[in-house]
Amino acid sequence: MSPPPRRVLIVHNPTAGRHKRRRLLRVVERLERLGCAVTVAETTCRGDAEMIAARATRADYDAVVAAGGDGTVNEVLNGLALVEGGPALGVIPLGTANVLACEIGLAPRDADQIARAIAFGPARRVHLGLANRRRFLLMAGAGLDAHVVAGVNIALKRHAGKLAYVVEGLKQAVGYDFPVLTIRADGVAYEGRMAVACKGRFYGGPFVAAPDADLEAPRLEVCILPAAGVTGMLRYGLALPLGKLPELPEVQVVSARSIVITGPRGAPVQGDGDIVARLPVEITIADETVDLICPLAVRGPALRASAALERA
Numbered sequence: 001m002s003p004p005p006r007r008v009l010i011v012h013n014p015t016a017g018r019h020k021r022r023r024l025l026r027v028v029e030r031l032e033r034l035g036c037a038v039t040v041a042e043t044t045c046r047g048d049a050e051m052i053a054a055r056a057t058r059a060d061y062d063a064v065v066a067a068g069g070d071g072t073v074n075e076v077l078n079g080l081a082l083v084e085g086g087p088a089l090g091v092i093p094l095g096t097a098n099v100l101a102c103e104i105g106l107a108p109r110d111a112d113q114i115a116r117a118i119a120f121g122p123a124r125r126v127h128l129g130l131a132n133r134r135r136f137l138l139m140a141g142a143g144l145d146a147h148v149v150a151g152v153n154i155a156l157k158r159h160a161g162k163l164a165y166v167v168e169g170l171k172q173a174v175g176y177d178f179p180v181l182t183i184r185a186d187g188v189a190y191e192g193r194m195a196v197a198c199k200g201r202f203y204g205g206p207f208v209a210a211p212d213a214d215l216e217a218p219r220l221e222v223c224i225l226p227a228a229g230v231t232g233m234l235r236y237g238l239a240l241p242l243g244k245l246p247e248l249p250e251v252q253v254v255s256a257r258s259i260v261i262t263g264p265r266g267a268p269v270q271g272d273g274d275i276v277a278r279l280p281v282e283i284t285i286a287d288e289t290v291d292l293i294c295p296l297a298v299r300g301p302a303l304r305a306s307a308a309l310e311r312a
């Protein structure tokens with residue numbers, strides 16, 4: 001016998017992505033048709049999603065679903081009381097990059113798949129990362145990408161989507177002095193100009209940066225990029241969408257449970273695509289886990305994004 005449909009609290013960030021309210025309504029309508037009890041709470045400012053999620057208990061909800069981008073997922077995650085038997089975490093991908101959706105094989109435009117996943121999908125126990133005091137689900141890193149996240153023009157992002165990151169990346173790369181970062185991974189020191197500690201395999205969208213990363217494993221895969229300057233960044237920027245970044249000879253991907261990144265004091269650290277800390281940063285595996293709701297057809301640790309990519 002299949003389990004009863006979940007009682008769902010949807011935390012909606014109306015500023016995520018571009019004009020995606022209709023997509024949300026389509027998912028809500030399907031969830032109700034599947035028998036879910038659905039409550040929608042809309043955020044009004046940054047930090048609101050965290051506060052709303054913090055008030056949700058298992059007595060009222062089986063799942064708290066972040067409707068927005070990866071930043072909204074991050075806020076909901078940090079708000080959820082991550083106790084044994086607490087509400088599971090779900091996602092309705094309405095953001096710009098939707099890296100989590102790529103990771104679990106959820107197609108942002110497929111309202112039926114999303115609703116079925118939220119209503120009946122398996123919940124996978126996922127280990128979280130911790131950057132200083134902030135939890136993250138997908139990645140945390142320092143260097144040019146964190147400066148790009150910090151500086152990206154929000155109005156342009158609403159208008160042009162991911163292109164806004166490319167524009168900001170080029171702008172920043174020209175004026176950025178690429179300071180050396182020291183990365184201590186389980187006590188072993190490395191140097192680079194950019195470092196990203198990955199819990200998931202994807203980065204920036206459906207692009208693999210850390211092929212061995214696994215959300216379910218209590219482990220980080222640190223991607224260390226040593227090149228400085230615009231040409232180095234262009235090389236990385238072209239290799240990433242071609243799936244070749246981890247194969248570049250100078251790029252190192254190192255497994256570790258604990259990473260300390262030092263560099264210019266106060267430089268930004270991005271986590272799940274938002275600024276979550278400042279250097280120096282200690283990145284570890286959090287004590288808590290979260291039950292992450294995944295699509296029905298996807299099983300096992302090596303989730304494939306192909307289904308999502310075909311339909312996106």
Ligand SMILES: Nc1ncnc2c1ncn2[C@@H]1O[C@H](COP(=O)(O)OP(=O)(O)OP(=O)(O)O)[C@@H](O)[C@H]1O
Nearest residue numbers: 016017043044045068069070071072095096097098
């Ligand atoms: N009502 C709101 N008004 C303004 N900002 C908000 C509101 N609700 C949430 N936020 C903030 O919006 C930021 C961006 O949200 P989110 O990351 O979900 O969308 P996105 O940037 O479009 O997608 P992605 O992360 O996939 O690129 C988050 O940092 C979140 O704190």
